[in-house]
Amino acid sequence: MTETLTWHPASHKPDSDTTVLLWLDTGDWLAGWWDADIVDWRDCTSGGLVSETVTAWAEPQGPAA
DSSP: OOOOOOOEETTSOOOTTOOEEEEETTSOEEEEEEETTTTEEEETTTSSBOOSOEEEEEOOOOSOO
16 A cells, blocks of 8 residues: 655644654654644654754555554
8 A cells, every 4th residue: 555645844833742754854754743832843752852853744644444
């Protein structure tokens, strides 16, 4: 199955606490979320702040149930 991702600029934030894919300025990606309470991105792996600059984010839908 193939899914097309729509990448959004990091300046347009997703809903707070929604898990998304983050594209980083290093050319890497990770799963994370926007934490509106502290106004920063968090890493799903550690729960800590993302130390790299997030340049874009995407919200995959996954396979239909």
